[in-house]
Amino acid sequence: MSRYSALALLRGALTGQKHWDRAWRDPEPKASYDVIVIGGGGHGLSTAYYLAKVHGIRNVAVLEKGWIGGGNTGRNTTIVRSNYRQPALHNFFDFALGLWEGMSDELNFNVMFSPRGAMFLGHSDSDMTSLAQRGDALRCAGIDAELLTRAQVQKLVPLLDMSPAARFPIYGGMIQRRGGTARHDAVAWGYARAADALGVDVIQNCEVTGLTIAGGRVAGVETTRGAIGAGRVGICVAGNSGPVAALAGIKLPIEAQTLQAFVTEPVKPMIDTVIMSQSLHCYISQSDKGGIVLGGDPDQFPSYAQRGLPNRLEKAAAEAIALVPALSRLRMVRCWSGTTDMSFDGSPIISTLPVDGLYLNGGWCYGGFKATPGSGFAYAQLLATGAPHPLAAPFGLDRFARGATVDEAGVGPMPQLR
């Protein structure tokens, strides 16, 4: 792999830019690997990268049924933040945020991480109280959080409807200035390229159709490109965790649901922070290309459709326009949806499974993108050593039987209520 640099670009300018290699190889699957990671999304690729880099395990394959970046990695609103209320969650996501900050340098790939601030709006006194409580919890953990007055919010986003007649009155907000957005495809490409350079086989168009289990231990996988042996297998297919775990006869505390988002035509810079409202469940940010990226509610019933219902888009658009009336003149250019792995306490699952050598990383609900580097780092440690990373220890599958769930929304085993 040749390194990307200004010098390489300059050198290429003199030689017609013909020196670029492909970003990662397209290898045939080998007969067996030390570790197979099922799922070539951001999480699977970062897992493989950290397995090779941190743990020195390089005989690794990432099996992707489609193409890299074609799953949930390319189907989100690219928001990165760590401002959760539960300590287990904010500690984990803040560890991930630390990795985001150095990611472009580490991978030698510009993932366009843009810490432009992630702001929750408060629409009532009780909203402001809960934001203040959350902010206090974050500050106590050494994580940045700042409560904003109404005037500060107005200064930060002048286009918000602050009039007395506003449909959703704005009382103030809470901002995490280190939060922001990143280029989602670049994250997948960057990890694929960096993992490949360390010897990991990134195998696309290779769907896992079966798990080979001998004597209670996983021995390999059946795929559309033949059987492949493996010492350890890590499932990392959020959105499809149920069907893949079912190959080993395992039922999970997960239900698949659809979450969609949409983007407008590109316009000049008008919103330079991420605006979120948890009371309304509305997300607004502007991509570096200029499109306004909007997200809203999940469909709230099980679905693998990878397309959402129009009434959800309508609701998200109505809320966004009520908050920022200037958006009403923009045309929507496309919408997309991802299949989310709704876990039964709203928190991820990074865990061993009842089959030896088989592991699970899933249940990210609609918050998986921001976790990408932390998830891979922690999962690699579990796959390499068999013991969880300390920050991922609260996210074992056994927590449901132990009554030790990490339930930020407090709605129990009813994912449609999150």
Added chain:
Amino acid sequence: MLSIDCPHCGPRAQSEFAYDRTLDAIVPLAMPPAEAMRALYTRANPRGWSDELWHHRFGCRAWLVVRRHTVTHAIESVIGYAP
């Protein structure tokens, strides 16, 4: 949006209904605790046909069993729920 053919009210927009859970996640009172825990906290989560409990919340308020395909959203049958 789905169109759900309520046996009492006829076809209505899905926004009148609320999804509750899959049929295998219904926990009868007599179920032993360990089994109830399993029923409450695990799902087959099928990629295909699924039997689900829905509530006609803004209609006749009946509980219904909807057999629905989770990829195509096709609905094969809607019948009243009899516990």
